[in-house]
Amino acid sequence: MKQPKLSFWQVWNVSFGFLGVQIGFALQNANVSRVLSDLGADLHSLSLFWLVAPVMGLIIQPIVGSASDRTWTRFGRRNPYILAGAIAAAVGMCLMPNSPIFVAFIAPMLFGGLMLALMDGAFNLTMQPFRALVSDMVPAKQRNQGYAVQSLVINIGAVVGSILPFVLTNVIGLENSSKAGEVAPSVMWAFYIGATALLGSVLWTVIRTKEYPPQEYSAYKGLNYEEEQRLNAEKKSLAEKLSGFFKLFMSMPKTMKQLAIVQFFSWFALYILWVYTMPAIAQNAWGLDSKWFDSSYLSSLEQIPAHIAQAKGAAGDWVGILFAAYSLSAALFSIVLSKIADTFGRKLTYSLSLLAGGLGYISFILFDDPQIMHVNLFITQVDVPVGALGLLIPMIGIGFAWAAILAMPYAILAGSLPANKTGVYMGIFNFTIAAPQIICGAMAGQILLHWFNNQAIYIMILAGVAMVLGALSVVFVSDNTDTNKENLAEELEHEAHPQQS
Template sequence: MSTSQTEQVGAKTVTYFRKPERSFWQIWNMSFGFLGIQFGWGLQMANMSAIYEYLGARADQIPIFWLAAPLTGLLIQPLIGHASDHTWGRLGRRRPYFLAGAILSSLMLLFMPNASALWMAAGMLWILDASINVSMEPFRAFVADILPEGQRTAGFAMQSLFIGLGASFSSALPYILTNFFHMQQKVGDTRAVPTVVRISFYIGAVAFIGAVLWTIVTTKEYPPQDLEEFRRAKAEKTGLAANAREIFAAIAEMPDTMRKLGPVQFFTWLGLFCMWLYFPVAVAHNVFGANDTSSPLYQQGVEWGGNCFAIYSIVCFAFSFALPGLARKLGRKNTHIICLVCGALGLMSVAIIHNKYVLLLTMVGVGIAWASTLSMPYAVLAASLPPARTGVYMGIFNFFIVTPEILTSLFFGWIMIHLLHNNRIYAIIAGGVFMLIAALLMQRVRDPQTLSVQDV
């Protein structure tokens, strides 16, 4: 029988009922949509910098063209989180946003690789990232909505598993199509983006919508306990001004755990964004020795950079199985610290590696850090959030991810020119340093609840 619990939300006492535990396959189904979402992220992370260079961008211009991802996240995720907190319909609370975002994202994945100018590619990236954010943000709250506290680490770890699987396959797709299916640019095809990249994006579009539909069909949501009260409260909070006031009120009342997790996320994602911006093109220029984007070595280097991303995603996938047990033994906080240090060492070691095969080993540490980043902070955070505000707080938590990305997009081009002399390897090393700072800051965080032994 379910038991009830109460929670203070502002001046109001709210009663919640203990959620039943879910089986492994139920957690699998509710997380499967992240496989498709990661196709959207993975394809752009491995290929967009190269697409920009194919279309004529310089190294110092690349960061500003990446501004779309963090800025759309900053604007959209809190709004979508707040909206989904106050939504209930035939598809439930979060699932309508999964579906809308998946449809738009899949369309953009079809159009993106056919861009013929920089402004077109940049504009479509804005729409793509906005659409991905609409699908992705509610997935974080989805876990907290459905799973009891003792299974949330397993739920977020399962999301990491699918993120790793989706990213590994999507990152390696151009290499697979070139080397195993022997796809080549057709004679007379003058489009800037290679055929294998375009086909990879088409495959990603199908994977995105298909995986999200699987989760929508297989996983039902809990309705509000008092539907009439829910509708009345929603009616009172309609309008942009009312929604903005509630978001700002939530920021003012942010839990202490969330305040201390914020800087950890800030430096972690600063490091990751440096890697995503420059790793594939750094491999092409610094490891393969490509002099310009028209060189065959350049495409080979970018494809190998995609393989490196695939390796860290495969490690993320495999390590996700070990994360719940490791967190039980060491605690979520200590587990995340260790994983971030592994990632920092992996990125900084790129400075001394010039062999493309040895380069793959650096991605082991990055994959460990990536798996933990996608699960441990969210598991710690979810334990500190009032259920009535889970969606909006998950969206606000995204501020600490997108802010460093925005700063990188706006100012890292200047740093590349004046401090790093457009050496892409230096940007990767800087990413490792930022991740090490994040590990140090994690020591300040207090996990509000001990991980339950009722994990899966």
């Protein structure tokens, strides 16, 4: 039975919830280092706080993926998980910037870390079923389009989330600097708005996307409905579940293993971008000494000099503009990404995109002119260093890389996965996202402290080298998804019915 082709707006509705999820992610990525620094975190310890994100992904995504594969309710298969995650993420987004309020019960920095864990856990609870939903609903011939639309929606959300604090400061007039142990008002309100957008967009997808009922889904995906129902109804012990998961992990498609190498270098670089862009540009473009990011030194002062607080606030806001720039670049690139991939192949498109991102990272060090320039951004006018303005150029290349990272691995991988195991394998594939971030988080702070003497610009160059290595690794990826799918289906069939062999 042939799965029906979707209209553009049906494909759009399936992915629309990513808009709000990515607004939340963008606010987190651009502002959590700033928030934790304001609450008292050392520069070299920021990467340890950020370990919460990949650890939560490592734990939650495979569990949710496996559970959603076996879930069939009148509300859908993936939708219940998507909505539950969105509600939890919105709660975390509202509580995190209010960490100082809870000082009587728990240290603000610790509470901020806990809310980061809640937000990331909830984002992962929402994100994993979303990726599986796209694979469920979009037929194979529209797969490039489906993941390109997903990338487009994600990056529109990233633009909105990234610029929110800047807009609230420079257009609305909210304060962007903070006192020691507090969070800037512009950041607080940005998180409130982001939480509202997250819930609204997810509700749109949940309401507008009607998932296929079990029998219809099985027919479209070539599955035996009765056999699937029997397998889902089986009660298994925890040991049996872990054993089954380990077997799936060990029998993952060859393509997934090859993509894991590319993912390692890509996400190692992205982790550094999100954690260290703010201190890197504050030091390199605004000319701030690294001591202004040392909590021991700051605690020895009665108060932070006004011009330092103002510069750090301005740099923090400009990170939002830079992240919006790479997200806008990614959104525009996403519009043509599927056509480019169809014409030149997914591997070449993927590799060249990562190369553009790597060169963008490395070029950060060139933009160090501290001379102040008056800039008209259409929505407002600001005074920023020439070097900070020039950083918009490398963000174009980073945007190309980000668009490809969001779409190409999943487009390459999706066709190699069995339809009845898509959720759990997408969860397992998240290991290739979480593991490099965990490794980076454990290493980056020490590298920054001992190798680079807390000069954050040099760790951005390290990230660029990693991204270039990712581009080279794409060469070794096999994009023969149909063959992989057939081989994996035969292996799983053999495991389910060994007596037939």
